[in-house]
Amino acid sequence: MISKPATRLDSDATPADVRNACRTGQHTTHTAGLAPGYAQANLVVVPKDLAYDFLVFCHRNPKPCPLLDVTDMGNPEPVQTAPGADLRSDLPRYRVFRHGELVEETTDISDYWDDSMAGFLLGCSFTFEQAMQQAGIPVRHLDAGTVVPMYRTNIACTPAGPFTGEMVVSMRMIPAEHVVRAVEVTSRYPAVHGSPVHIGDPEIIGIKDLNDYAWGDAPVSEPGDVPVFWACGVTPQSIAMQIKPDLMITHAPGCMFVTDLPIHQLSAR
Amino acid sequence: MISKPATRLDSDATPADVRNACRTGQHTTHTAGLAPGYAQANLVVVPKDLAYDFLVFCHRNPKPCPLLDVTDMGNPEPVQTAPGADLRSDLPRYRVFRHGELVEETTDISDYWDDSMAGFLLGCSFTFEQAMQQAGIPVRHLDAGTVVPMYRTNIACTPAGPFTGEMVVSMRMIPAEHVVRAVEVTSRYPAVHGSPVHIGDPEIIGIKDLNDYAWGDAPVSEPGDVPVFWACGVTPQSIAMQIKPDLMITHAPGCMFVTDLPIHQLSAR
Numbered sequence: 431m432i433s434k435p436a437t438r439l440d441s442d443a444t445p446a447d448v449r450n451a452c453r454t455g456q457h458t459t460h461t462a463g464l465a466p467g468y469a470q471a472n473l474v475v476v477p478k479d480l481a482y483d484f485l486v487f488c489h490r491n492p493k494p495c496p497l498l499d500v501t502d503m504g505n506p507e508p509v510q511t512a513p514g515a516d517l518r519s520d521l522p523r524y525r526v527f528r529h530g531e532l533v534e535e536t537t538d539i540s541d542y543w544d545d546s547m548a549g550f551l552l553g554c555s556f557t558f559e560q561a562m563q564q565a566g567i568p569v570r571h572l573d574a575g576t577v578v579p580m581y582r583t584n585i586a587c588t589p590a591g592p593f594t595g596e597m598v599v600s601m602r603m604i605p606a607e608h609v610v611r612a613v614e615v616t617s618r619y620p621a622v623h624g625s626p627v628h629i630g631d632p633e634i635i636g637i638k639d640l641n642d643y644a645w646g647d648a649p650v651s652e653p654g655d656v657p658v659f660w661a662c663g664v665t666p667q668s669i670a671m672q673i674k675p676d677l678m679i680t681h682a683p684g685c686m687f688v689t690d691l692p693i694h695q696l697s698a699r
Numbered sequence: 700m701i702s703k704p705a706t707r708l709d710s711d712a713t714p715a716d717v718r719n720a721c722r723t724g725q726h727t728t729h730t731a732g733l734a735p736g737y738a739q740a741n742l743v744v745v746p747k748d749l750a751y752d753f754l755v756f757c758h759r760n761p762k763p764c765p766l767l768d769v770t771d772m773g774n775p776e777p778v779q780t781a782p783g784a785d786l787r788s789d790l791p792r793y794r795v796f797r798h799g800e801l802v803e804e805t806t807d808i809s810d811y812w813d814d815s816m817a818g819f820l821l822g823c824s825f826t827f828e829q830a831m832q833q834a835g836i837p838v839r840h841l842d843a844g845t846v847v848p849m850y851r852t853n854i855a856c857t858p859a860g861p862f863t864g865e866m867v868v869s870m871r872m873i874p875a876e877h878v879v880r881a882v883e884v885t886s887r888y889p890a891v892h893g894s895p896v897h898i899g900d901p902e903i904i905g906i907k908d909l910n911d912y913a914w915g916d917a918p919v920s921e922p923g924d925v926p927v928f929w930a931c932g933v934t935p936q937s938i939a940m941q942i943k944p945d946l947m948i949t950h951a952p953g954c955m956f957v958t959d960l961p962i963h964q965l966s967a968r
Contacts, residue, residue, distance in 0.1 A: 478751075481751050482747075482750050482751045482754065482772060482817070483771075483772070485751065485754050485755070485758070486754070486769050486771065489754070489758075489766060489769055490769075490779060497758060500755050500758055500759075502752075502755065502859060502860055503751060503752070503860065509857075510759060510857065548751070588778075588779065590771060591771055591772065
Protein backbone atom coordinates (compact mmCIF):
# COMPACT_ATOMS: atom_id res chain seq x y z
CA MET A 431 0.00 0.00 0.00
CA ILE A 432 1.36 3.41 -0.91
CA SER A 433 -0.34 6.19 1.04
CA LYS A 434 1.17 9.01 -1.01
CA PRO A 435 1.92 9.10 -4.74
CA ALA A 436 5.30 7.56 -5.55
CA THR A 437 6.17 10.72 -7.47
CA ARG A 438 6.60 12.46 -4.11
CA LEU A 439 10.10 10.94 -4.07
CA ASP A 440 11.04 11.67 -7.65
CA SER A 441 13.89 13.89 -8.74
CA ASP A 442 15.14 15.92 -5.76
CA ALA A 443 14.68 13.48 -2.87
CA THR A 444 17.80 13.06 -0.75
CA PRO A 445 18.78 9.70 0.76
CA ALA A 446 17.37 10.94 4.11
CA ASP A 447 14.08 11.87 2.38
CA VAL A 448 13.83 8.35 0.94
CA ARG A 449 14.60 6.71 4.29
CA ASN A 450 12.12 8.96 6.09
CA ALA A 451 9.40 8.12 3.56
CA CYS A 452 10.12 4.43 4.20
CA ARG A 453 10.08 4.90 7.97
CA THR A 454 6.70 6.66 7.89
CA GLY A 455 5.17 4.18 5.48
CA GLN A 456 4.91 6.65 2.62
CA HIS A 457 7.22 4.67 0.36
CA THR A 458 6.92 0.88 0.30
CA THR A 459 8.16 -0.11 -3.16
CA HIS A 460 11.27 -0.19 -5.37
CA THR A 461 14.14 2.24 -4.88
CA ALA A 462 15.60 2.12 -8.41
CA GLY A 463 16.27 5.67 -9.61
CA LEU A 464 15.69 7.27 -6.19
CA ALA A 465 18.33 9.65 -4.78
CA PRO A 466 20.53 9.30 -7.87
CA GLY A 467 24.25 9.57 -7.18
CA TYR A 468 24.04 7.75 -3.84
CA ALA A 469 24.90 4.12 -3.24
CA GLN A 470 22.09 1.68 -2.49
CA ALA A 471 22.66 -1.52 -0.53
CA ASN A 472 21.38 -5.05 -0.01
CA LEU A 473 20.41 -5.83 3.60
CA VAL A 474 21.07 -9.07 5.47
CA VAL A 475 20.10 -9.42 9.16
CA VAL A 476 21.11 -12.50 11.16
CA PRO A 477 21.11 -13.42 14.85
CA LYS A 478 24.23 -13.36 17.01
CA ASP A 479 25.12 -17.03 16.63
CA LEU A 480 25.53 -16.56 12.85
CA ALA A 481 26.91 -13.01 12.80
CA TYR A 482 30.62 -13.88 13.12
CA ASP A 483 30.36 -16.60 10.49
CA PHE A 484 28.50 -14.33 8.08
CA LEU A 485 31.03 -11.54 8.57
CA VAL A 486 33.86 -14.00 7.86
CA PHE A 487 31.93 -15.19 4.78
CA CYS A 488 31.75 -11.60 3.50
CA HIS A 489 35.49 -11.13 4.07
CA ARG A 490 36.29 -14.32 2.16
CA ASN A 491 33.86 -13.60 -0.69
CA PRO A 492 34.19 -9.87 -1.38
CA LYS A 493 32.85 -10.03 -4.93
CA PRO A 494 29.38 -11.45 -4.12
CA CYS A 495 29.36 -9.90 -0.61
CA PRO A 496 31.06 -6.48 -0.73
CA LEU A 497 30.51 -5.21 2.80
CA LEU A 498 29.62 -1.50 2.84
CA ASP A 499 28.64 -1.42 6.52
CA VAL A 500 28.01 -3.69 9.49
CA THR A 501 26.27 -2.82 12.73
CA ASP A 502 27.44 -3.25 16.28
CA MET A 503 25.64 -6.24 17.80
CA GLY A 504 22.06 -5.25 18.56
CA ASN A 505 22.40 -1.67 17.24
CA PRO A 506 20.21 -1.00 14.18
CA GLU A 507 22.14 2.16 13.16
CA PRO A 508 24.48 1.86 10.14
CA VAL A 509 27.03 4.29 11.56
CA GLN A 510 29.34 4.42 8.58
CA THR A 511 26.97 4.71 5.65
CA ALA A 512 23.96 6.58 7.11
CA PRO A 513 24.45 7.89 10.66
CA GLY A 514 21.09 8.30 12.42
CA ALA A 515 19.28 5.85 10.14
CA ASP A 516 17.47 2.77 11.46
CA LEU A 517 17.77 -0.53 9.59
CA ARG A 518 14.54 -1.76 11.24
CA SER A 519 12.33 0.74 9.42
CA ASP A 520 14.26 2.69 6.78
CA LEU A 521 13.90 0.23 3.92
CA PRO A 522 10.66 0.13 1.92
CA ARG A 523 10.01 -3.58 2.46
CA TYR A 524 11.63 -6.60 4.08
CA ARG A 525 11.46 -10.38 3.77
CA VAL A 526 11.59 -12.57 6.86
CA PHE A 527 12.84 -16.15 6.45
CA ARG A 528 12.64 -18.91 9.05
CA HIS A 529 14.44 -22.19 8.35
CA GLY A 530 14.88 -21.13 4.72
CA GLU A 531 11.16 -20.41 4.16
CA LEU A 532 9.69 -16.96 3.48
CA VAL A 533 7.26 -16.40 6.37
CA GLU A 534 6.47 -12.69 6.07
CA GLU A 535 6.90 -9.64 3.87
CA THR A 536 6.70 -6.48 5.95
CA THR A 537 7.59 -2.77 5.95
CA ASP A 538 9.08 -2.78 9.47
CA ILE A 539 11.13 -5.40 11.33
CA SER A 540 11.19 -3.82 14.80
CA ASP A 541 9.28 -6.81 16.19
CA TYR A 542 12.07 -9.14 15.08
CA TRP A 543 15.01 -7.01 16.20
CA ASP A 544 16.60 -7.40 19.63
CA ASP A 545 20.06 -7.15 21.21
CA SER A 546 21.12 -10.36 19.49
CA MET A 547 20.64 -9.16 15.89
CA ALA A 548 23.28 -7.76 13.53
CA GLY A 549 22.74 -6.00 10.21
CA PHE A 550 24.95 -6.15 7.12
CA LEU A 551 24.76 -3.77 4.13
CA LEU A 552 26.24 -5.16 0.92
CA GLY A 553 27.02 -3.07 -2.16
CA CYS A 554 24.60 -3.29 -5.06
CA SER A 555 25.18 -3.31 -8.80
CA PHE A 556 22.90 -0.28 -9.37
CA THR A 557 26.04 1.68 -8.57
CA PHE A 558 28.46 0.27 -11.12
CA GLU A 559 25.79 0.36 -13.81
CA GLN A 560 25.69 4.14 -13.46
CA ALA A 561 29.48 4.22 -13.81
CA MET A 562 29.29 2.07 -16.96
CA GLN A 563 26.68 4.34 -18.52
CA GLN A 564 28.78 7.40 -17.72
CA ALA A 565 31.69 5.67 -19.49
CA GLY A 566 29.53 5.28 -22.61
CA ILE A 567 28.97 1.53 -22.23
CA PRO A 568 25.41 0.50 -23.13
CA VAL A 569 23.58 -1.27 -20.29
CA ARG A 570 20.96 -3.22 -22.25
CA HIS A 571 18.44 -4.05 -19.51
CA LEU A 572 18.34 -0.46 -18.29
CA ASP A 573 17.69 0.75 -21.84
CA ALA A 574 14.94 -1.87 -22.15
CA GLY A 575 13.47 -1.11 -18.71
CA THR A 576 13.86 -4.67 -17.45
CA VAL A 577 15.58 -6.31 -14.46
CA VAL A 578 19.01 -7.85 -15.02
CA PRO A 579 18.90 -11.68 -15.32
CA MET A 580 20.55 -13.64 -12.49
CA TYR A 581 21.83 -17.23 -12.54
CA ARG A 582 23.09 -19.93 -10.22
CA THR A 583 26.62 -21.06 -11.18
CA ASN A 584 29.12 -23.81 -10.39
CA ILE A 585 31.53 -21.26 -8.87
CA ALA A 586 32.06 -22.33 -5.25
CA CYS A 587 32.17 -19.57 -2.66
CA THR A 588 34.86 -19.87 0.02
CA PRO A 589 32.97 -21.40 2.98
CA ALA A 590 32.79 -19.83 6.45
CA GLY A 591 31.15 -21.70 9.32
CA PRO A 592 27.82 -23.03 8.02
CA PHE A 593 27.82 -20.67 5.01
CA THR A 594 28.76 -22.70 1.95
CA GLY A 595 27.44 -22.89 -1.61
CA GLU A 596 27.70 -21.52 -5.12
CA MET A 597 27.91 -17.95 -6.33
CA VAL A 598 24.92 -16.24 -7.96
CA VAL A 599 25.84 -13.96 -10.88
CA SER A 600 24.12 -11.23 -12.86
CA MET A 601 24.70 -11.11 -16.62
CA ARG A 602 24.93 -8.13 -18.94
CA MET A 603 25.34 -8.41 -22.72
CA ILE A 604 28.14 -5.98 -23.60
CA PRO A 605 29.16 -4.96 -27.14
CA ALA A 606 32.46 -6.75 -27.85
CA GLU A 607 34.32 -3.50 -28.37
CA HIS A 608 33.30 -2.30 -24.86
CA VAL A 609 34.15 -5.46 -22.88
CA VAL A 610 37.67 -4.45 -21.83
CA ARG A 611 36.44 -0.99 -20.82
CA ALA A 612 33.62 -2.61 -18.80
CA VAL A 613 36.25 -4.57 -16.83
CA GLU A 614 38.27 -1.41 -16.25
CA VAL A 615 35.31 0.70 -15.14
CA THR A 616 33.82 -1.88 -12.75
CA SER A 617 37.29 -2.73 -11.35
CA ARG A 618 37.29 0.75 -9.85
CA TYR A 619 34.26 -0.17 -7.69
CA PRO A 620 35.20 -3.19 -5.56
CA ALA A 621 32.68 -2.05 -2.93
CA VAL A 622 29.80 -2.81 -5.32
CA HIS A 623 30.89 -6.23 -6.71
CA GLY A 624 33.87 -4.86 -8.67
CA SER A 625 35.20 -6.50 -11.82
CA PRO A 626 33.41 -9.39 -13.59
CA VAL A 627 33.89 -13.01 -12.52
CA HIS A 628 33.57 -14.39 -16.06
CA ILE A 629 33.50 -13.23 -19.70
CA GLY A 630 32.11 -15.27 -22.58
CA ASP A 631 31.01 -18.93 -22.63
CA PRO A 632 28.32 -19.37 -19.94
CA GLU A 633 28.82 -23.17 -19.80
CA ILE A 634 32.26 -22.76 -18.21
CA ILE A 635 30.58 -21.44 -15.06
CA GLY A 636 27.75 -23.97 -15.19
CA ILE A 637 25.07 -21.99 -17.04
CA LYS A 638 23.63 -24.20 -19.82
CA ASP A 639 21.08 -21.76 -21.23
CA LEU A 640 21.06 -17.97 -20.81
CA ASN A 641 17.27 -18.02 -21.12
CA ASP A 642 17.05 -20.25 -18.04
CA TYR A 643 17.63 -17.50 -15.46
CA ALA A 644 16.76 -17.93 -11.77
CA TRP A 645 15.84 -14.31 -10.92
CA GLY A 646 15.09 -11.12 -12.87
CA ASP A 647 14.01 -10.82 -16.49
CA ALA A 648 15.11 -12.33 -19.80
CA PRO A 649 18.48 -11.22 -21.24
CA VAL A 650 18.48 -8.31 -23.69
CA SER A 651 21.11 -8.45 -26.42
CA GLU A 652 22.12 -7.20 -29.84
CA PRO A 653 24.35 -8.78 -32.49
CA GLY A 654 28.03 -8.64 -31.53
CA ASP A 655 27.33 -8.64 -27.79
CA VAL A 656 29.35 -10.80 -25.39
CA PRO A 657 27.87 -12.12 -22.10
CA VAL A 658 29.72 -10.71 -19.09
CA PHE A 659 29.03 -12.02 -15.57
CA TRP A 660 29.36 -10.21 -12.26
CA ALA A 661 29.04 -11.63 -8.74
CA CYS A 662 25.57 -10.86 -7.38
CA GLY A 663 24.32 -9.77 -3.96
CA VAL A 664 21.62 -12.46 -4.13
CA THR A 665 24.39 -14.97 -3.31
CA PRO A 666 24.09 -14.81 0.50
CA GLN A 667 20.29 -15.14 0.31
CA SER A 668 20.61 -18.10 -2.05
CA ILE A 669 23.10 -19.79 0.27
CA ALA A 670 21.08 -19.02 3.40
CA MET A 671 18.03 -20.59 1.83
CA GLN A 672 20.08 -23.78 1.44
CA ILE A 673 21.53 -23.83 4.95
CA LYS A 674 18.15 -22.86 6.47
CA PRO A 675 19.08 -20.65 9.42
CA ASP A 676 16.51 -20.26 12.21
CA LEU A 677 16.00 -16.60 11.26
CA MET A 678 17.29 -14.35 8.51
CA ILE A 679 15.87 -11.06 7.26
CA THR A 680 16.66 -9.39 3.94
CA HIS A 681 15.39 -6.46 1.88
CA ALA A 682 12.55 -7.34 -0.48
CA PRO A 683 13.72 -7.56 -4.13
CA GLY A 684 14.44 -4.07 -5.51
CA CYS A 685 13.61 -2.43 -2.16
CA MET A 686 17.12 -1.41 -1.16
CA PHE A 687 18.59 0.65 1.66
CA VAL A 688 19.59 4.10 0.35
CA THR A 689 22.86 5.21 1.95
CA ASP A 690 24.40 8.66 2.33
CA LEU A 691 27.50 7.52 0.39
CA PRO A 692 28.07 9.41 -2.86
CA ILE A 693 28.87 6.86 -5.54
CA HIS A 694 32.06 8.71 -6.43
CA GLN A 695 33.39 8.06 -2.92
CA LEU A 696 33.17 4.33 -3.59
CA SER A 697 35.75 4.31 -6.34
CA ALA A 698 38.89 2.39 -5.42
CA ARG A 699 42.00 4.27 -4.43
CA MET B 700 66.77 -19.91 22.47
CA ILE B 701 67.67 -20.88 18.92
CA SER B 702 68.46 -24.57 18.61
CA LYS B 703 69.85 -24.33 15.06
CA PRO B 704 71.78 -21.49 13.44
CA ALA B 705 69.46 -18.76 12.08
CA THR B 706 71.30 -18.98 8.76
CA ARG B 707 69.49 -22.27 8.14
CA LEU B 708 66.58 -20.12 6.94
CA ASP B 709 68.49 -17.63 4.86
CA SER B 710 68.12 -17.15 1.14
CA ASP B 711 66.09 -20.01 -0.35
CA ALA B 712 63.65 -20.82 2.47
CA THR B 713 60.02 -20.97 1.32
CA PRO B 714 57.17 -19.71 3.52
CA ALA B 715 56.44 -23.36 4.42
CA ASP B 716 60.09 -23.86 5.39
CA VAL B 717 59.90 -20.86 7.71
CA ARG B 718 56.64 -22.02 9.30
CA ASN B 719 57.99 -25.55 9.75
CA ALA B 720 61.14 -24.21 11.42
CA CYS B 721 58.90 -22.25 13.79
CA ARG B 722 56.69 -25.25 14.48
CA THR B 723 59.65 -27.48 15.35
CA GLY B 724 61.32 -24.82 17.48
CA GLN B 725 64.24 -24.32 15.10
CA HIS B 726 63.43 -20.68 14.44
CA THR B 727 62.27 -18.50 17.34
CA THR B 728 63.30 -14.96 16.35
CA HIS B 729 62.59 -12.19 13.82
CA THR B 730 61.22 -12.93 10.37
CA ALA B 731 62.46 -9.79 8.58
CA GLY B 732 64.05 -10.79 5.28
CA LEU B 733 62.86 -14.40 5.40
CA ALA B 734 61.02 -15.85 2.38
CA PRO B 735 61.40 -12.63 0.39
CA GLY B 736 58.53 -11.92 -2.01
CA TYR B 737 55.88 -13.32 0.33
CA ALA B 738 53.59 -11.28 2.57
CA GLN B 739 54.13 -11.42 6.31
CA ALA B 740 51.32 -10.73 8.76
CA ASN B 741 50.57 -9.48 12.26
CA LEU B 742 48.61 -11.98 14.40
CA VAL B 743 45.78 -11.17 16.81
CA VAL B 744 43.94 -13.97 18.67
CA VAL B 745 40.86 -13.21 20.76
CA PRO B 746 38.16 -15.33 22.41
CA LYS B 747 34.68 -15.76 20.95
CA ASP B 748 32.99 -12.99 22.92
CA LEU B 749 35.31 -10.42 21.31
CA ALA B 750 35.70 -11.97 17.86
CA TYR B 751 32.68 -10.34 16.18
CA ASP B 752 33.55 -6.92 17.61
CA PHE B 753 37.18 -7.22 16.53
CA LEU B 754 36.17 -8.30 13.03
CA VAL B 755 33.82 -5.30 12.79
CA PHE B 756 36.66 -3.09 14.07
CA CYS B 757 38.92 -4.36 11.25
CA HIS B 758 36.21 -3.68 8.67
CA ARG B 759 35.73 -0.12 9.94
CA ASN B 760 39.46 0.63 10.23
CA PRO B 761 41.03 -0.98 7.15
CA LYS B 762 44.16 1.18 7.18
CA PRO B 763 45.45 0.17 10.64
CA CYS B 764 43.78 -3.28 10.47
CA PRO B 765 43.96 -4.61 6.89
CA LEU B 766 42.53 -8.09 7.27
CA LEU B 767 44.45 -10.64 5.20
CA ASP B 768 42.79 -13.68 6.74
CA VAL B 769 40.48 -14.70 9.58
CA THR B 770 39.89 -18.19 10.92
CA ASP B 771 36.66 -20.05 11.43
CA MET B 772 35.80 -20.03 15.13
CA GLY B 773 38.09 -22.47 16.92
CA ASN B 774 40.00 -23.52 13.78
CA PRO B 775 43.70 -22.52 13.88
CA GLU B 776 44.18 -22.94 10.11
CA PRO B 777 44.46 -19.74 8.01
CA VAL B 778 42.72 -21.27 5.01
CA GLN B 779 43.12 -18.35 2.63
CA THR B 780 46.72 -17.29 3.18
CA ALA B 781 48.47 -20.56 4.14
CA PRO B 782 46.34 -23.70 3.83
CA GLY B 783 47.62 -26.42 6.16
CA ALA B 784 49.43 -24.00 8.47
CA ASP B 785 48.67 -23.78 12.19
CA LEU B 786 48.47 -20.39 13.89
CA ARG B 787 49.16 -22.02 17.29
CA SER B 788 52.72 -23.02 16.41
CA ASP B 789 53.83 -21.56 13.08
CA LEU B 790 55.02 -18.15 14.32
CA PRO B 791 58.46 -17.86 15.93
CA ARG B 792 57.20 -16.30 19.16
CA TYR B 793 53.96 -15.07 20.74
CA ARG B 794 52.90 -12.69 23.47
CA VAL B 795 50.02 -13.56 25.79
CA PHE B 796 48.13 -10.69 27.46
CA ARG B 797 45.59 -11.00 30.26
CA HIS B 798 43.63 -7.89 31.28
CA GLY B 799 46.05 -5.77 29.27
CA GLU B 800 49.17 -7.14 30.98
CA LEU B 801 51.85 -9.24 29.27
CA VAL B 802 51.86 -12.54 31.19
CA GLU B 803 53.94 -14.80 28.95
CA GLU B 804 56.16 -14.84 25.88
CA THR B 805 56.11 -18.30 24.29
CA THR B 806 56.87 -20.16 21.06
CA ASP B 807 53.60 -22.16 21.04
CA ILE B 808 50.08 -21.19 22.12
CA SER B 809 48.38 -24.59 21.87
CA ASP B 810 47.70 -24.53 25.61
CA TYR B 811 45.66 -21.33 25.21
CA TRP B 812 43.73 -22.31 22.09
CA ASP B 813 40.32 -23.97 22.24
CA ASP B 814 37.06 -23.99 20.29
CA SER B 815 36.28 -20.47 21.44
CA MET B 816 39.36 -18.76 19.93
CA ALA B 817 39.59 -16.94 16.59
CA GLY B 818 42.74 -15.78 14.79
CA PHE B 819 43.18 -12.66 12.65
CA LEU B 820 46.07 -11.98 10.27
CA LEU B 821 46.65 -8.32 9.47
CA GLY B 822 48.84 -7.05 6.64
CA CYS B 823 52.26 -5.72 7.59
CA SER B 824 54.26 -2.80 6.25
CA PHE B 825 57.26 -5.00 5.38
CA THR B 826 55.34 -5.60 2.16
CA PHE B 827 54.83 -2.05 0.94
CA GLU B 828 58.40 -1.14 1.87
CA GLN B 829 59.62 -3.68 -0.69
CA ALA B 830 57.32 -2.09 -3.26
CA MET B 831 58.68 1.39 -2.47
CA GLN B 832 62.26 0.21 -2.82
CA GLN B 833 61.44 -1.42 -6.16
CA ALA B 834 59.99 1.94 -7.25
CA GLY B 835 63.30 3.64 -6.45
CA ILE B 836 62.08 5.37 -3.27
CA PRO B 837 64.69 5.32 -0.49
CA VAL B 838 63.47 3.66 2.72
CA ARG B 839 65.78 5.27 5.28
CA HIS B 840 65.42 2.88 8.23
CA LEU B 841 66.02 -0.17 6.03
CA ASP B 842 69.17 1.43 4.62
CA ALA B 843 70.28 2.19 8.20
CA GLY B 844 69.33 -1.26 9.51
CA THR B 845 66.96 0.08 12.17
CA VAL B 846 63.29 -0.46 13.05
CA VAL B 847 60.77 2.10 11.78
CA PRO B 848 59.64 4.55 14.54
CA MET B 849 56.01 4.26 15.64
CA TYR B 850 53.87 6.89 17.39
CA ARG B 851 50.54 7.28 19.15
CA THR B 852 48.35 9.91 17.43
CA ASN B 853 45.17 11.89 18.01
CA ILE B 854 43.48 10.17 15.05
CA ALA B 855 40.42 8.38 16.44
CA CYS B 856 39.69 4.92 15.09
CA THR B 857 36.05 4.17 14.29
CA PRO B 858 34.85 2.25 17.38
CA ALA B 859 33.32 -1.24 17.30
CA GLY B 860 31.91 -2.77 20.46
CA PRO B 861 34.52 -2.28 23.22
CA PHE B 862 37.30 -1.51 20.71
CA THR B 863 37.89 2.23 20.74
CA GLY B 864 41.00 4.41 20.77
CA GLU B 865 43.57 6.24 18.69
CA MET B 866 45.51 5.06 15.67
CA VAL B 867 49.19 4.15 15.92
CA VAL B 868 51.28 5.22 12.91
CA SER B 869 54.70 4.41 11.53
CA MET B 870 56.77 7.25 10.07
CA ARG B 871 59.19 7.23 7.17
CA MET B 872 61.23 10.26 6.08
CA ILE B 873 60.79 10.49 2.32
CA PRO B 874 62.74 12.80 -0.03
CA ALA B 875 60.32 15.57 -1.04
CA GLU B 876 60.54 14.70 -4.72
CA HIS B 877 59.44 11.11 -3.99
CA VAL B 878 56.45 11.85 -1.73
CA VAL B 879 53.77 11.78 -4.44
CA ARG B 880 55.21 8.56 -5.87
CA ALA B 881 55.24 7.04 -2.35
CA VAL B 882 51.48 7.74 -2.11
CA GLU B 883 50.88 6.20 -5.51
CA VAL B 884 52.94 3.06 -4.84
CA THR B 885 51.47 2.33 -1.39
CA SER B 886 47.93 3.09 -2.62
CA ARG B 887 48.24 -0.04 -4.72
CA TYR B 888 48.56 -2.16 -1.55
CA PRO B 889 45.46 -1.55 0.60
CA ALA B 890 45.90 -5.05 2.09
CA VAL B 891 49.09 -3.94 3.86
CA HIS B 892 48.02 -0.52 5.23
CA GLY B 893 47.76 1.19 1.83
CA SER B 894 48.29 4.91 1.30
CA PRO B 895 49.56 7.23 4.05
CA VAL B 896 47.23 8.78 6.62
CA HIS B 897 49.23 12.03 6.88
CA ILE B 898 52.04 13.93 5.11
CA GLY B 899 54.07 16.72 6.69
CA ASP B 900 53.52 18.51 10.03
CA PRO B 901 53.45 15.84 12.79
CA GLU B 902 51.63 18.18 15.23
CA ILE B 903 48.45 18.05 13.15
CA ILE B 904 48.05 14.39 14.14
CA GLY B 905 49.12 14.96 17.74
CA ILE B 906 52.84 14.14 17.53
CA LYS B 907 54.79 16.91 19.29
CA ASP B 908 58.31 15.56 18.80
CA LEU B 909 59.42 13.00 16.21
CA ASN B 910 62.17 11.88 18.60
CA ASP B 911 59.53 10.90 21.16
CA TYR B 912 58.47 7.63 19.50
CA ALA B 913 56.54 4.92 21.34
CA TRP B 914 57.93 1.83 19.57
CA GLY B 915 60.84 1.07 17.23
CA ASP B 916 64.02 3.08 16.75
CA ALA B 917 64.84 6.78 16.25
CA PRO B 918 63.91 8.37 12.91
CA VAL B 919 66.53 8.42 10.16
CA SER B 920 66.44 11.43 7.82
CA GLU B 921 68.42 13.52 5.38
CA PRO B 922 68.03 17.18 4.38
CA GLY B 923 64.97 17.74 2.17
CA ASP B 924 63.06 14.78 3.62
CA VAL B 925 59.35 15.07 4.52
CA PRO B 926 57.78 12.95 7.29
CA VAL B 927 55.11 10.62 5.89
CA PHE B 928 52.85 8.63 8.21
CA TRP B 929 51.16 5.29 7.59
CA ALA B 930 48.60 3.48 9.76
CA CYS B 931 50.35 0.78 11.78
CA GLY B 932 49.40 -2.77 12.73
CA VAL B 933 50.34 -2.07 16.34
CA THR B 934 47.03 -0.15 16.59
CA PRO B 935 44.86 -3.11 17.69
CA GLN B 936 47.41 -4.16 20.31
CA SER B 937 47.64 -0.60 21.60
CA ILE B 938 43.86 -0.37 21.85
CA ALA B 939 43.49 -3.82 23.40
CA MET B 940 45.98 -2.88 26.09
CA GLN B 941 43.69 0.05 26.96
CA ILE B 942 40.43 -1.92 27.01
CA LYS B 943 42.10 -4.82 28.88
CA PRO B 944 40.38 -7.91 27.47
CA ASP B 945 40.47 -11.07 29.59
CA LEU B 946 42.74 -12.74 27.02
CA MET B 947 44.46 -11.62 23.84
CA ILE B 948 47.43 -13.18 22.06
CA THR B 949 49.63 -11.50 19.45
CA HIS B 950 52.89 -12.21 17.63
CA ALA B 951 56.00 -11.01 19.47
CA PRO B 952 57.45 -7.83 17.88
CA GLY B 953 59.11 -8.63 14.56
CA CYS B 954 58.14 -12.31 14.80
CA MET B 955 55.49 -12.35 12.08
CA PHE B 956 53.43 -15.07 10.39
CA VAL B 957 54.87 -15.80 6.93
CA THR B 958 52.04 -16.42 4.46
CA ASP B 959 52.00 -18.18 1.09
CA LEU B 960 50.75 -14.97 -0.59
CA PRO B 961 53.14 -13.55 -3.18
CA ILE B 962 53.39 -9.82 -2.57
CA HIS B 963 52.48 -9.10 -6.17
CA GLN B 964 49.09 -10.76 -5.64
CA LEU B 965 48.29 -8.16 -2.98
CA SER B 966 48.30 -5.22 -5.37
CA ALA B 967 44.90 -3.61 -5.73
CA ARG B 968 42.84 -4.34 -8.81
